[in-house]
Amino acid sequence: xxxxxxxxxxxxxxxxxxxxxxxxxxxxxxxxxxxxxxxxxxxxxxxxxxxxxxxxxxxxxxxxxxxxxxxxxxxxxxxxxxxxxxxxxxxxxxxxxxxxxxxxxxxxxxxxxxxxxxxxxxxxxxxxxxxxxxxxxxxxxxxxxxxxxxxxxxxxxxxxxxxxxxxxxxxxxxxxxxxxxxxxxxxxxxxxxxxxxxxxxxxxxxxxxxxxxxxxxxxxxxxxxxxxxxxxxxxxxxxxxxxxxxxxxxxxxxxxxxxxxxxxxxxxxxxxxxxxxxxxxxxxxxxxxxxxxxxxxxxxxxxxxxxxxxxxxxxxxxxxxxxxxxxxxxxxxxxxxxxxxxxxxxxxxxxxxxxxxxxxxxxxxxxxxxxxxxxxxxxxxxxxxxxxxxxxxxxxxxxxxxxxxxxxxxxxxxxxxxxxxxxxxxxxxxxxxxxxxxxxxxxxxxxx
Ligand code: NDP
Ligand code: 2IT
Numbered sequence: 121x122x123x124x125x126x127x128x129x130x131x132x133x134x135x136x137x138x139x140x141x142x143x144x145x146x147x148x149x150x151x152x153x154x155x156x157x158x159x160x161x162x163x164x165x166x167x168x169x170x171x172x173x174x175x176x177x178x179x180x181x182x183x184x185x186x187x188x189x190x191x192x193x194x195x196x197x198x199x200x201x202x203x204x205x206x207x208x209x210x211x212x213x214x215x216x217x218x219x220x221x222x223x224x225x226x227x228x229x230x231x232x233x234x235x236x237x238x239x240x241x242x243x244x245x246x247x248x249x250x251x252x253x254x255x256x257x258x259x260x261x262x263x264x265x266x267x268x269x270x271x272x273x274x275x276x277x278x279x280x281x282x283x284x285x286x287x288x289x290x291x292x293x294x295x296x297x298x299x300x301x302x303x304x305x306x307x308x309x310x311x312x313x314x315x316x317x318x319x320x321x322x323x324x325x326x327x328x329x330x331x332x333x334x335x336x337x338x339x340x341x342x343x344x345x346x347x348x349x350x351x352x353x354x355x356x357x358x359x360x361x362x363x364x365x366x367x368x369x370x371x372x373x374x375x376x377x378x379x380x381x382x383x384x385x386x387x388x389x390x391x392x393x394x395x396x397x398x399x400x401x402x403x404x405x406x407x408x409x410x411x412x413x414x415x416x417x418x419x420x421x422x423x424x425x426x427x428x429x430x431x432x433x434x435x436x437x438x439x440x441x442x443x444x445x446x447x448x449x450x451x452x453x454x455x456x457x458x459x460x461x462x463x464x465x466x467x468x469x470x471x472x473x474x475x476x477x478x479x480x481x482x483x484x485x486x487x488x489x490x491x492x493x494x495x496x497x498x499x500x501x502x503x504x505x506x507x508x509x510x511x512x513x514x515x516x517x518x519x520x521x522x523x524x525x526x527x528x529x530x531x532x533x534x535x536x537x538x539x540x541x542x543x544x545x546x547x548x549x550x551x552x553x554x555x556x557x558x559x560x561x562x563x564x565x566x567x568x
Contacts, residue, residue, distance in 0.1 A: 125157045127167060135176050142225030144444060148232050148469060149176055151476075155551035158540045169563040175555075178231065180204040183224070184274040186252055188266045190259075199223075200271050202250035204284055205231035208561040211282055212248030213238055213497060215289030218296065220255040227251055229444070230289070230468055234497070236554030237490040240529050243501035248284055250275070256291050268299035276304050281312040281507070287500050288317040290443065293363060294329070298322075313507025316500035325503035327518040328496075333367025333466065334519065335495015336439060338526035340464040341375060343487050343546065344437075346534065349462075352376035357435040357460075358395075359383045359427070360442030361404050361411050364466045364493065368439050369397055381433055383442060384411040388430040391421040434458040441466030449474030456482040465489035476547065491529050491550040498525045 123129040135149050153172075160167055186198040201224065204212045214234040217226070227249050235247030254267050279286060288297055297317045304314055311323075318324035327334070337351070344350050354377045358365050361382045369379045378394040384404075389395075389411055399417040403409050412423050424430075431438070431451035438460050440446050446467065447455075452475035455463065463479055464487030465471065471479070479486040499522055506512050530546075536556075537549030 123153060123157060125160050128153045128157060128160050128172065131172055131176070139225070139228070142228060144229040144469070145225045145232065147473065148229040151473065151547070152232075152236070152551050152555070155548040156555060158542075159552055159555065162540075163559075166559050166563060170567060171559045171562050174562060174567075175206065175235070175558065176232070178203050178205045178228065179207060180278075181224075181228075182278055186254065186267065186271050186274070188263070188270045190263055198252045198254040198267070198271075200250070200252045200274060201227045202275060202278055202284070202286070203227050203231040203248060204278070205247040205249070206235045206558065206562075207246035208558050208565060209239060210244035210246045212284035213245035213287075213500065214247060214249040215251075215287045215496075216292045216296075216300075217249070217251035217289040218254050218256050218291030219251070220253050222251045222253045226444070233468055233490050235558055236551060237494045238497055238501075239554040239557045240491055240532060240550060241494050241498040241501060241525055242528065243498060243525075245285075245497065245501055248286070249289075250286055251289065251292070254291075256296070261295070264296065265299045268296050269303040272300045272303040273307065275300075276307045279304075279314055281314050281504070285313065285500070285504060286315055287497070288363070290362065293317075294319055294324075313504050316503040318503070323503075323507050325499055325506055325518055326512065326515040327522065328499045328503055329363065330367040330370070330519075331499035331522055332364045332493055332496030333369070333441070334371045335498065335522055335526050336364065336368045336441070336464065336466040336492050337371035337375060338495065338523050339492045339530055340437070340439070340462070340487055342527050342530040343464065343485055344462065346530070347485055350376070351437070354378070354436040355380055355434070357381045357430060357433050357438045358466075359388070359430055359440050359446060359470075360467065361400055362442070364496070365441035366397065366400060366404065368441055368466050369395055369400070372437075372439070373397065377437070380435065381430055382411060382414075383427055383430050385427065385442075386410055387412060387423055387425040388427060389414045389421050389423050390433060391418055393418075393420075431455050432458070435460050437462045437464065439464055439466050440470035442470070443467055444469045445472050447471045447475045449478055451475065452478035456484065461485060463487070465492050468493065480545075486547060488533075488547040488550045490554060491533050491546065494529055495522050495526055498522060
């Protein structure tokens with residue numbers, strides 16, 4: 121649907137012209153602008169302060185060469201990125217994605233989303249994102265280490281505990297963060313909380329590993345509760361089998377649901393008895409193998425090659441936890457036709473605009489990524505606090521703060537949706553609530 125507000129429609133055209141060949145970034149801006157139309161009408165002061173123009177332009181974009189030597193002595197070159205998008209409410213904060221599909225448009229969409237997500241957490245964090253087109257899959261530990269050291273050699277010039285604090289994302293887990301932290305410490309001769317998602321022996325926070333997936337379920341449970349439902353007894357389809365998917369599966373199961381699928385980029389497994397998470401953890405976290413291996417543990421389960429048919433699986437609730445645009449309009453229609461009444465997003469922007477239209481047409485409960493998956497960065501914020509005071513909190517303490525934050529994020533989305541006459545549209549609620557805090561800060565700080 122075209123934008124009705126002329127000011128935002130014209131600005132979107134400018135954004136499209138200024139950022140050619142970046143469809144994911146344009147998709148993210150279009151969605152946010154669609155939600156912000158009533159805000160632009162109601163708040164001419166923010167229009168006058170140039171907040172909309174400034175918020176779509178990254179404060180700084182860093183692109184750099186990452187040379188490294190593979191195990192055969194061959195020189196390799198990847199491209200590194202860090203987009204420092206917005207520092208109105210705190211130091212730039214956001215993950216690093218290592219995946220062959222990474223290019224400027226992916227990092228910019230993720231950095232843009234991160235601004236609003238971080239604002240929703242209520243913690244003082246600006247928005248940023250980075251990464252590289254390096255593919256950790258099939259690389260030895262030594263190769264991953266040499267890549268991470270080279271990547272950090274350049275990145276270290278731009279980040280710092282009060283400037284920009286990266287973390288994990290697709291392809292970047294505890295191993296990669298450890299290598300990067302070691303290199304930063306060596307280069308700068310300082311031990312600071314410059315990265316989050318660190319190992320527990322050197323400043324990491326308990327519950328950071330679980331945070332995104334647990335947070336997905338805390339938000340979703342709250343959304344279900346507000347609509348007279350709960351996870352109890354529900355059949356859940358989860359995509360992905362990485363950090364977010366694994367801990368979403370664990371928490372959904374603890375809350376009484378039966379999770380019947382998980383996937384990787386090759387295909388998906390269906391286990392009608394409910395996923396055996398110990399087997400998945402062994403395959404993915406320990407052995408770094410493919411999800412197909414699940415059949416070695418459970419021959420009665422079914423493996424299907426390819427990812428998209430996962431959305432044909434009948435379910436009550438779908439939690440996409442793999443990657444952007446993994447649910448298109450057709451997949452969304454299949455979900456709806458098979459009785460799915462709730463889609464809540466663990467991955468960043470997993471639904472295409474057409475899929476989102478289908479959710480609304482079918483009156484499904486829709487939890488948007490920037491609210492639903494904010495638990496990861498929220499606990500990153502708590503890791504920063506612990507590093508600053510040189511203390512570590514217990515698992516229970518961090519987990520209960522996480523839960524509290526997720527409950528409040530749902531509340532903010534719900535209230536903003538009601539205030540703007542869009543009750544039940546949590547996408548609009550998340551975009552509006554996330555935007556307003558950043559916008560007020562940008563206005564107060566003047567034209568910077
Ligand atoms: P991981 O690297 O741990 O896992 C990613 C999972 O998604 C893997 O199963 C992977 O399969 C699959 N996947 C990745 N890319 C594709 C693709 N192009 N097509 C199909 N499947 C794919 O990453 P995370 O679990 O950390 O991240 C998952 C999502 O959650 C991402 O969108 C990320 O941005 C988002 N997110 C992550 C947070 C975090 O704290 N880690 C916080 C908030 C959001 P394969 O192994 O075959 O590549
Ligand atoms: O998308 C995300 O929010 C993340 N990958 C986590 C970012 C962080 O800084 O913990």
